Amino acid sequence: MKIFNFHLMPYAHADLDAIKRLGTSWMTYPNSYYDPRKGADLYHEYLDQLEFADELGFDGVAVNEHHQTAYGMMPTPGVLAGALARRIKNGKLAILGRALPLVNNPLVIAEEFAILDNLTRGNFIAGFVRGIGVEYHTMGMNPAESQARFAEAHDLIIQAWTRPGPFAFEGKYYKFKYVNPWPRPYQDPHPPIFTPSSGSLSTIRWSAQRRYTYCQTLAPIAAVAQTFKLYREEAEKAGYQATPDQLAWSNAIYVAESDEKALRDVRPHLEAYANEFLTRNPTMMAPPGYTSVESIKRMRAIKGFMGQRSTAEDMIARGIVIVGSPNTVREKLAAYQDMAGFGISLTKTQFGTMPHKMVQENQIAIAREVLPYFKDRLPQPVKAAAE
Template identity: 25%
Template sequence: MEFGVNFFPVVDPVKKSASTYYEESLQLVELAEALDFEHVQTVEHYGSPYGGYSPDPVVFLTAAAARTSRIRLVTGAVIASFAHPVQLAARLALLDNLCHGRLDVGFGRGFLPDEFELFNVPMEESRTRFTEVVEACVALWSGQEVRFEGEVHRFGPVTGYPRPYQRPHPPVFVASATSAASCALAGERGHHLQVVPSVTSQEQLTQMTAAYRAARQAAGHEGPGRIQIKYTCYLGEDRAEVLADAAACERNYVEQMAAAVASWAGARSEQYPGYEQFADKARSYDFDTALAANKVLAGTPDDVRGQVATIRDWYGDDICLSLQFNPGPLPYERAERAMELFARHVAPAFTGDVAAVAAA
């Protein structure tokens, strides 16, 4: 079992400036490498406090690359629907060279109607755009004089430059919210998987990961594939203080998410069945219920260790948990302490790697 660090800024500028958030996050990147976490990753969103401090994962991860030498850097994820594949493939290949092959590329479709409107991209094209961008990027990284003829994107012949550091290309992850079929397709094509338990049930996520593994094996791909599952983690010695922090930060997250998904109340798309219920789900969120269901990790090291053990039993011991330690306006010192406690007192129960570095 592996553990990484995830940055999803749900931050109101009134509570924390962008420059402060970036500097604190990059300090945590350095700490993550020192504690031997497997990766750091960040998202892509626009136009609101819900992720809006991270409009370009490549820029943030380039800064992270300059401060580190070993830890893997993950886009989690770049939104394929808003990008031209020639430009995106080149920017990601540039980052792969700057970090000497430490890049993992996660691609996502996007799901917020307001963001599609900002880019003047029809939501009904999102699946097509996603599929084409992933296929085209892999082709540009791997081939010469590439000609691409899709429904949306057509180009070539062109050879992608720069060539990526990793050959034939960086590992590709596919982000999936609720669809077992999407997970199975990722497995069939030999990609890796990124999922978020907060937007689905434990039973549904079990079906998604099982579908991924079965499809990957049936297609004959080498190895089991890598599955990243993203959680927010609040950790400290004082349970009451930690749970108070967690409840406040989760309330901030839900308020900002509810505003970001509000447009789903009047939007419908066959590309996103059931997403019109997102606004109601966000408004009905209850922290205690989420904690009991292990959708968020919070408490003392003993508490969180027990939660991770349950998650391992649910989804397997070959997963990687991507943990957010600095959500919203949480003070930096508490995020830093949570990472240290996790490395010293939680991770060692599941892998010896983090413990060895922390003990040193």
């Protein structure tokens, strides 16, 4: 298994009471609650944490994109990835991912990612997403065009990376007389592509058809297993067998000396993450036309835990997060890998309000007590229960 340190970079100083009153930390949570001095300190702490993860031996570090929210302070993840590109020496650097339909010119993403691929000398992973529904409100984009714009932007970027330029591109949404980006990607033909998703059927199918690595965002492990099963079925329809490295699960892990201490230490930060930072207005999450009714039903079933207040015990019991002693964490991660068949763990070591020192202690514990046990581990067949 490959274990990446995935960071959301939340505004850890958010006013949780204000979020409770407003009912969301997204879009309508006023930016007057953001203190630039505290925010600047957080950016440096978070970059330090990702650089530390690379030193500790994580297989990669990852950032992502969200807009107008305290949940994640990375509206332009390429800026943070650029700050990391010359410091990440051992593992991969991933952006998971850039929201293709939210830009008017996808060529800037082709250029941005090509630069990062060159700076890392081919240790870069490109993530493509559509962006969650609320971000179509924040960016003033028509959600009904989301899937079509995503597909066309993807095709344009891939052509920009693989076709000799200059050439013309004539699409419905993007039209260019000259496509000739400099630099070209370092990797041939282009960086690996990951596609994070909340469980949309169309994204699962689209990713499997292109043999891209599918990343399931935070969800109960039973739902993750079902999603990955769908991916493998779609891969078979496309004429191949999916490998574990094509399946990545986004999770959160916290390790302490005992299960009791781990739960006690992590509870306030985990519950703030689940109940305040994740809180979004349901009417904003799936605007009309954003995705199919079938996919909406499926994503709501997967993310049902977000519609109610969750305790740390709830999230642990449902396999949304892994918390406990080294032995407990190892046992659960192995069992979940076997159940769902994934080969990549996108692990958050910081979440919610967790302070810097606590994060680094968690990173050290994971590096010492978890990483060595999973270095070459593949999913094992799950034995049927005795009748």
